[in-house]
Amino acid sequence: MKYSLVIFDLDGTILDTLDDIADSCNAVLKKNNFPVHTKKEIKTFIGNGIPKLIERSLPPATDTETKEKITQEFIAYYRTHSAIKTSPFNGMLDFLTELKNARIKIAVNTNKHEGTAVDICNKYFPGLIDAVTGGRPDTPHKPDPTGVEKILSLLNEKKENTIYVGDSDVDILTAQNAGIDCSSAAWGFRGEEFLKEHGAKKIVHDVNELKEIILG
Structure with missing residues (x-):
């Protein structure tokens, strides 16, 4: 892979x-x-x-x-109110579990406050996320690649073996700035047309399409 x-x-x-x-x-x-x-x-x-x-x-x-x-x-x-109506997107928990079973490392890079992001990941994806970088006073927000670079260092991974998955123009730019591949999720907060307008090269419409890209 x-x-x-x-x-x-x-x-x-x-x-x-x-x-x-x-x-x-x-x-x-x-x-x-x-x-x-x-x-x-x-x-x-x-x-x-x-x-x-x-x-x-x-x-x-x-x-x-x-x-x-x-x-x-x-x-x-x-x-204290981040897990009331929140839920994983359809098929996501099973997909992350499949990635973990395939020995593929999983990280989260978000502009959400880092402490909250860690709490949420632990609640909805326990034991599946290897690293989380988020909003911190000492770290610039995405699309700055600092959070991605920190993940690569923490997990001892190379850029050429890494793919970024996001749903926005910010995520597309983050991947570009970090020099890594990117796949854009049409199911997210921005939608397919917006992603196309902002330079998305690979757009996936569901977890199965994403699985095909990553696991083959």
């Missing part, structure tokens, strides 16, 4: 987290007397990390101090 490591994005790729993100975001906005948003709107805010999610959710003229306050409140609230 060509690939010995698969790096997955989290939100919209292996887990459908939209409901819990939207509910948490709106709970914090409502608490602070800001307008709330529809799930469809919040779906377009996701992908560039929590600070950007909050910035997009708040009125344009919101000051920096307030943005930071709401961001920290969201991190705290979401960490």
Whole structure:
């Protein structure tokens, strides 16, 4: 097999987290007397990390101090409300188990707060994820390749044996910046047409198509 490591994005790729993100975001906005948003709107805010999610959710003229306050409140609230409506996408748990049985390493690279990402991976995919890199104050967000490079170092893997699987333009750019192959998930938060418009070279529509690329 060509690939010995698969790096997955989290939100919209292996887990459908939209409901819990939207509910948490709106709970914090409502608490602070800001307008709330529809799930469809919040779906377009996701992908560039929590600070950007909050910035997009708040009125344009919101000051920096307030943005930071709401961001920290969201991190705290979401960490205890991240597994209420969230669930793996169809067939994903079985697929990750199959990868593990084939001795292919599995990692997650996300802009989600790293502590929350670790908690979620442990809950929904116990014993399957070999490394998780996420949003940290000392690490630039995707599409910067720092998180991918950290995974490669931790797991002692080469770029030519690694594939990145994500559902957004950010993930496509992350893979490009890291110099690794990429496969884009049409089932995620952005959809096939958006992915095509943003340079996706390989688009998969379900886990079986992804399995064909990775396991043959």
